Amino acid sequence: xxxxxxxxxxxxxxxxxxxxxxxxxxxxxxxxxxxxxxxxxxxxxxxxxxxxxxxxxxxxxxxxxxxxxxxxxxxxxxxxxxxxxxxxxxxxxxxxxxxxxxxxxxxxxxxxxxxxxxxxxxxxxxxxxxxxxxxxxxxx
Amino acid sequence: xxxxxxxxxxxxxxxxxxxxxxxxxxxxxxxxxxxxxxxxxxxxxxxxxxxxxxxxxxxxxxxxxxxxxxxxxxxxxxxxxxxxxxxxxxxxxxxxxxxxxxxxxxxxxxxxxxxxxxxxxxxxxxxxxxxxxxxxxxxxxxxxxxxxxxxxxxxxxxxxxxxxxxxxxxxxxxxx
Numbered sequence: 001x002x003x004x005x006x007x008x009x010x011x012x013x014x015x016x017x018x019x020x021x022x023x024x025x026x027x028x029x030x031x032x033x034x035x036x037x038x039x040x041x042x043x044x045x046x047x048x049x050x051x052x053x054x055x056x057x058x059x060x061x062x063x064x065x066x067x068x069x070x071x072x073x074x075x076x077x078x079x080x081x082x083x084x085x086x087x088x089x090x091x092x093x094x095x096x097x098x099x100x101x102x103x104x105x106x107x108x109x110x111x112x113x114x115x116x117x118x119x120x121x122x123x124x125x126x127x128x129x130x131x132x133x134x135x136x137x138x139x140x
Numbered sequence: 141x142x143x144x145x146x147x148x149x150x151x152x153x154x155x156x157x158x159x160x161x162x163x164x165x166x167x168x169x170x171x172x173x174x175x176x177x178x179x180x181x182x183x184x185x186x187x188x189x190x191x192x193x194x195x196x197x198x199x200x201x202x203x204x205x206x207x208x209x210x211x212x213x214x215x216x217x218x219x220x221x222x223x224x225x226x227x228x229x230x231x232x233x234x235x236x237x238x239x240x241x242x243x244x245x246x247x248x249x250x251x252x253x254x255x256x257x258x259x260x261x262x263x264x265x266x267x268x269x270x271x272x273x274x275x276x277x278x279x280x281x282x283x284x285x286x287x288x289x290x291x292x293x294x295x296x297x298x299x300x301x302x303x304x305x306x307x308x309x310x311x312x313x314x315x316x
Contacts, residue, residue: 059266065301068301082200111289121309124302127298131298
């Protein structure tokens with residue numbers, strides 16, 4: 001019962017983003033033991049930002065990009081043409097499935113994608129537009 | 141086969157080579173040609189088959205127009221017709237080469253990319269959040285099907301992704 005009560009208390013504090021001691025103290029009932037109340041509030045305040053970051057990191061999300069690597073290859077021949085020199089890019093993305101679903105055993109998969117030069121140029125155009133949109137929002 | 145008929149036939153052949161998916165059209169044009177010139181379709185098809193072997197082999201082995209011409213003469217075609225074909229070959233080979241390169245094996249080819257920004261407003265844990273994520277959708281070609289891949293990136297991840305892609309571009313350009 002004690003653990004459950006503590007759990008509800010901390011969850012409530014987190015949810016409401018209560019950061020001032022007065023707000024937390026106000027949650028306790030009138031005749032609650034004074035020193036215990038202050039001690040609990042102090043502990044909660046100390047841990048609140050760590051708990052908050054963890055909550056954000058483990059909230060539901062689309063699969064997250066955790067790492068990326070690339071390499072450039074030159075294709076020199078194929079079954080349809082015996083001599084050529086076509087550069088191509090191989091991009092490897094390491095993607096972690098929804099953290100909330102995996103708990104302590106994150107599932108990371110590696111996806112390898114091939115891009116031709118034209119595709120890369122188009123992609124960079126798109127990424128540039130994203131960057132411009134971000135600057136526009138930041139400057140508002 | 142007169143030289144006029146030969147040029148008409150060559151035109152039909154090259155049009156097919158440029159657009160190998162238009163099989164129906166090619167066959168229709170061939171049978172029109174046969175009827176117009178009073179040749180029976182069967183033998184014509186066989187001749188066309190052997191003629192088509194030459195440009196396909198030429199592409200594979202990167203032959204010059206002179207070599208194509210020599211091949212045709214070896215096959216028994218008159219000098220005039222062989223030269224005509226070789227000329228057509230010279231004109232069309234950049235496009236045909238590009239087509240062949242385009243057919244080259246690509247693994248998980250990226251064909252499209254879509255994105256949107258999300259601002260996480262709240263969650264079951266935190267009433268007010270306010271963090272920005274970039275959500276990407278990549279469309280990949282896997283064999284004859286397409287597959288959609290969804291992922292999220294934080295803003296710092298986005299900026300380093302952009303930086304890396306610019307490095308890839310520099311690298312690709314130095315090899316072109």
